[in-house]
Amino acid sequence: MGIDRPNQFSDMEDADFDDSQLAYHVKDILNSVLIGENDLYNQLVGVMHRSRNLQFDEVGLLETSLTALSGAVSCLDIAHHESLLSVIFSMSLWNYRPSVMDALVELIVSMAISNGKFVDLSLGMLVSNFMPPPYFLDRLKHPRGLERKYQVTSRVHAALEKITEYVPLAPLRLLPIVLEGMPTIHRNDHAIVIYVENMLKLEGSAIGELVGGTLLMAVVDRLIDLDVSIGWDEMLEEDFCKGIFDMELLDLDQDVDYSEEDGHELHPLSCKSLAGNAIAELLDSLMVMTFSHLESCKDTGRLMEVFETLLQSFQLTVLNAHKSKFAQFVMFYACALDPENCGLRFATVLADIFVQNLHSELTRMSAVAYLASYLSRGKFLSASFVAIILKRLVDWCMEYCKTQDGDVNPKAHRVFYSGCQAIMYVLCFRMKSFMDVARLKSQLLLMPLEAILRHKLGPLKVCLPSVVQEFLRLAKAARLFTVSKTFVFDDLLESELSRAFGGLERLDMFFPFDPCLLKKSGSIIREHYVFWSTVRPKYDDKESSSDEEDIDEDFVDENEDILDDGIAGSSDEHGICLDEFDYALNKMSITPKDSFSFKFGGRFQEHTRMPSRIRPSTSPESL
Structure with a gap:
């Protein structure tokens, strides 16, 4: 909104008020709405609307207003202050400097703690800040952008944990919000990566003790979604003319970074067809992030606990997934991190499923x-x-x-x-x-x-x-x-x-x-x-x-x-x-x-043998 501020309201920042006096002033503004006096209230809403490219005096006024609102949350009413609440809950921490972030987070936490009606709205606002606004995505490639990312996400998670301290059931109310807010695979790749990164951070926090298993299973489900979305059919059709389907496993591909001497089984798909495939690269990034999370779980002694969740997810979704090609390596890596526990358990469970006529x-x-x-x-x-x-x-x-x-x-x-x-x-x-x-x-x-x-x-x-x-x-x-x-x-x-x-x-x-x-x-x-x-x-x-x-x-x-x-x-x-x-x-x-x-059109060799490099499964029907 482009509402101009009369001196009566803007002087609030410059006046020699302490926090309690500012809070009383804002309470009066909020209560004035109940008797039909909306001028100062509308000016306050206008201050909240200002977000990007703020001038120095605007930054100070916004910070002061947010601080004052934190002391006046008891006067906020969903019915009478709908426009103000709508603006507050749509604010993005990514738009502001740290001092404003702190004031906004304090307000959100205060609202969640003071009134049960604001809990879901407050949690939703914090979760929405898992991802940056679209305009900010390119900045994440630079150090200053990454610094802002840390400033935002660290405050979001601190706020979520503080709310949980005062509202013990908050994690259960948070879970559906996080799951519903998970971006689709058609959204910006970087946004999905950041969102999943925050989900995994939640899983490893105190909040994860209640909902971490479900969050982790949701991450695995997203890996499966991406996995089966990779366009193998088109790639194979493209390679057909070049003789890929005759099952020749090349001794060396000059475009690949690894040679047979390195002990790698290679196929042209590894260097050509997946190169530049946005979904494959996104899946790759998410899997690396998941691997890193598993490593941190091992360092904190939680790996076996997390593995049981992964095993449950594997049996529910991965085991019978038609086109899963890579997501199962999350299980493989977890087993590699702890062979004596996770590694043996995985094999035992698979053997049990096979030999026991229960499936x-x-x-x-x-x-x-x-x-x-x-x-x-x-x-x-x-x-x-x-x-x-x-x-x-x-x-x-x-x-x-x-x-x-x-x-x-x-x-x-x-x-x-x-x-x-x-x-x-x-x-x-x-x-x-x-x-x-x-x-x-x-x-x-x-x-x-x-x-x-x-x-x-x-x-x-x-x-x-x-x-x-x-x-x-x-x-x-x-x-x-x-x-x-x-x-x-x-x-x-x-x-x-x-x-x-x-x-x-x-x-x-x-x-x-x-x-x-x-x-x-x-x-x-x-x-x-x-x-x-x-x-x-x-x-x-x-x-x-x-x-x-x-x-x-x-x-x-x-x-x-x-x-x-x-x-x-x-x-x-x-x-x-x-x-x-x-x-x-x-x-x-x-x-x-x-x-x-x-x-x-070829001819048979005299004998068959296991290929020098076993071609990864990539046929459309096998997928």
Whole structure:
């Protein structure tokens, strides 16, 4: 408002009044409204309206008025002073210098403490200051802008805690305000980052003791929202012409900062398709912020408490999320920070979900996909612990085999096949570490793996050839089976059975902890992560030739349908509708290098093997 101030009102600042006298003066102004005298009241409202680019005398008058109002809150009435309250509760701390901020915060706190009707309005005003006005966002790139950010947010949180001291139930009233005020992903990226930063700060404060769990789950939900919003379909379509879908995993990409010698599994998507993607960069920033919060929780001894909230959130939202590619690494990082507690608990819970028939089939399959990926990729997990969990999976699969007398059927036994594929996948990564320790080697040799794999349910015919082939190579080298010879596939064409389980034409299925492509959060994960390039065995032509010569003839006879180009067992024969299989069926698969080159005009190689760099899951359908 552009109301001019008569001397009668502006002299209030210059007069030799103490705070109590100023308060009495403002009380008179507020009470005058009740008898229809509005001139001074309107002038007071006009002072509150002035915000940006204040002159020195205007700053002083505003500060004085706010201080006086703090002493007159008992006279404020929602019905009679609506215009004044509306202005006060819409004021932004970001517009003022520290002295005015202090006066405004004092007024807001006084109003919340003095009158229950003002609590929600006061909390809402403070939460609105989590984010700066749009005009201020660019200033956050500069030191002075960051200084103002600290000045504002520190005062906001101090005010919230002070209100909580006097109004113990304030956190419960604050929670819905914070959740409803959370920006959408279409708002300015920097504003969302600042808002989430304040949510995490609340979670770590005394207020968080009552509502911190819900706030943290809301942050995870927002990470999921961003994750599934990344436009993978367009990226992959853009890369199709360049041969990305033939599953070639490049040895080196000159545009990437990391080489194979650094132990990184790379794909062009990591340096090209995500570069400049605003949603991916926003998700990356929020994940780094969440990682930092987890570190602070560890430093204060709260990590296990916070982890239980994360675990609950994971089971409710992340576990069965269709397109989650990166948000799950929050769990991975929490486990890496505390392997002995968080790390072991996460694996145990996933194993429990799989082996206990208390959840849907899709949830159990998703759980074992997460478990296999986690056990394979977590550098912080000991081989002994991995062996313990692996034995649980093997025992469950063996018991399942004892109760079944039927033939191969991906639809009827999909949980079983997902467990078998998980076991083989883990051993692809962990076989060497088991064989290097006599006790673990003995335990592995005693596991009934051969009985499971040779069962009439035919897991080797259903699980994806890339995982099966690599596992069998390693099993042969480790003399894992009683027979002296093992088995290989003659080509890379997936059978109808493995397609039914892994997904017809799905191109590039995934284990959930495939390499994280986000630049900043991925670099944090790296030191805790096992890359395939660091554990893969070295194969040469002689070894491949030897494999051909040493095929177990008995096993070939038993599985000759796998070795034919036609690959027996069509979906029609088993009554399988491929479209019925949800994404969770596909979470377990890794397609090998060149496995689909035939479909794009290439030719098959003689043998399949685990790719030197396992391509992160990026296909539209697997997402």
